[in-house]
Amino acid sequence: HNMGDADRLPNGNTVLSFTNSGHMTEVTHDGEIVWELSYPNPTQRTVVYHFEKWMWRPLVLLAAPMDGTHNTVLVDMQHVASASIKLRLFNNIRARYISKGKLTGWVDGQQVGRQVVDFQPNWIPTEVDFPVSKELIRIGGSVPLLLQVENAEQGVGCSLFEVKRSG
Secondary structure, eight states, X not given: OOOEEEEEOTTSOEEEEEGGGTEEEEEOTTOOEEEEEXXXXXXXXXXXXXXXXXXXXXXXXXXXXXSSSSSEEEEEOSSOXXXXXXXXXXXXXXXXXXXXXXXXXXXXXXEEEEEEEEEOSTTOOEEEEEEEEGXXXXXXXXXXXXXXXXXXXXXXXXXXXXXXXXO
């Protein structure tokens, strides 16, 4: 009887443990092995039921990069007073429950927004819309936006984005 565990990671890879063989591995979406670890012992059966891979900090990612890069956002404000940036947040640990966090935005050392977020369980991405006002960016200009996410365990992760305004 084979037992084990499989978890999809925020980067799309999957980590697997094979209980009866003492084998753990991470594979890409295409099945390429990223790393693997085995505890072979011919005289004693090694059992690994479950293991976790975790990140040092929570992640802040764009839900969909707008111009082919991962850190540039084009915000169309031609007919609106404000818009939002669609983000994906990931806690740095795979919790089995929803947990609270905070998302804060900074431009030139000034706080430009803060909101409470609910990190989804089991590496499910937390979808967030971060509001951006017209006053933040002059027409045709761009600003560096530092987004900081903090989880309930005081783990902090940051990402720096360039926000460009059109319209």
